[in-house]
Amino acid sequence: MKKLKALLINGSPRAKGCTYTALTELKNTLEQEGMEVELIHVGHKDVHGCIACRKCKEIGKCVFDDIVNEVAPKFNEADAFVIGAPVYYASPAGGAIAFLDRLFFSTANVDKTMKVGAAVTTCRRGGNTASYDVLNKYFSISSMPIATSQYWNMVYGGQAEEVLQDKEGLQTMRTLGRNIAFMAKSIALGKEQFGLPEKEQITFTNFHH
Template sequence: MKAVLINGSPRAKGCTFTALTELKNTLEQEGIEAEIVHVGNKDIRGCIACRKCRQTGKCVFDDVVNEIAPKLKECDAFVIGSPVYFASPAGGAISFLDRLFFSTFNVDKSMKVGAAVVTCRRGGNTAAFDVLNKYFAMNGMPIATSQYWNMVYGSSAEEVLQDKEGLQTMRTLGRNMAFLVKSIAMGKEKLGLPEKEPLTFTNFYKPGIED
């Protein structure tokens, strides 16, 4: 069983990495293979809704998004971590998620466990947390929770290590994620996945028609 943890911070070893590392260590203790991938330092442009991915199966901009797409397809759990910028996730993290989830429209994400982790100095964390969770909610991905919102406080990695409640929240999240991943695997084996109806678009969208 595998979990992919995305570091959406521009800083490789900052607050977000520190929180994700605590989560990664707990997942591994629970028998889940976990990998942290740093994307926040990449030049990631936003989605332009060209819909070329519907034809080719990948994003037209061949960058880290296409590198991560196979990992999303194969993993059992997917985590996005981001710092808070102006009460929202970092712009690079949003661009990454927009393009990743749009270009993998044909990848069945049902019952892959999703979780968001946010870091902040002081405020804006719950607003950013809500934004990140919506990617999972729209794709049939159970959202893992903890004893509090999945967040840590601090303006540096050293300060995050002093946030004992935040670190405990990461460990609790890791154990809850591992439990969900294992439980869903058992459910798939015994019950199978829930039946899916063909998609219905109330906005009258028709595939192939330009906006």
Template sequence: MKVLTICGSPRPGGNTALALDEMENVFAEEGIDCERVTVGGRDIRGCIACGHCFEHGRCVFDDIVNEVAPKLAEADGLVVGAPVYYGSANGTVSAFLDRLFYSTGGQDKTMKVGAAFAVARRGGTSATYDELNKYFAISGMPIATGQYWNGVFGRERGEAAEDAEGMQQMRTLARNMAFLMKSVALGRERYGLPVKEPFQRTNFIR
């Protein structure tokens, strides 16, 4: 099994990366491969709703979003960690996720397991946690949970390691995610995936 982890922080070796390290150690213990992609320091523009991806199956901006799309297709689970900027995920990771999920709309993500966490100096983790989970929810992805709202505190590089509860949350989240991924794999083998009805799109009526 394989998990794709996304580091939304622009700081190499920062607190978001430390939290991912904690999760990836548990995945290794569980026999699950990990691949990390760091997007925080990349130049990623937002979606322009051009519709190119509908026609060509990839985003019109040929950058890291198109590089990650096939990795997502191969993964059994996706972890997104983001620092908190002004009470929400930093703009780079938001732009990345908007375009990644929109441009891979034709890629069936049903029952891929998603997990998210936020890192902050003090406030905004729960709002960012909610924000990130919406990408999974709209895509039919089960959301792995931990023992609290997944967040770690720390501002200066390395401070997250001092947040004992936060690091425990990361380990618990990874163990729960590993269990859920393995359970989904067993269920798929025995029962297959859920039957999907043709999508009924209802726009606002004038």
């Protein structure tokens, strides 16, 4: 079996903060499980929100030529994709959402079926579960199986040093890493033996009279 790839996205404005600390624990575990891992920081970039111009359908990439278009080919090649984001006002940081909106919209032509997806959230006190739910929606609309852990994929702390004290949170990241690796390997074997699920032509309805 070829070496499987995991793409980890740091959606925090801070390069080495709480989100990075959680994703690093996850990265180390994925590598121990034999996966090739790339961790990319996008949260500090000036990422324009999606304007639904649908130009990407014509040109094959987002009309805003920035980090989204740089990451898109890596997303296409990855067997697993993880988005990490801190909580701002009980939701994921705005830069992470803008990035995901455009990444998923502009790669609509990329078949994401059975690409493992996982969300990781970090907060000082509240909003983790609400943010976790938001991030998982991107996977559940894309035929991407969602990787979970022994607890929701989250850590607590106001700064990186505090996250390192969250022993349960770090263990959750390690369990998540082992689960992602197992799922990706199992899906790869399934593709070889059975192929991907049969697809119907997508039907769109608007529910108007």
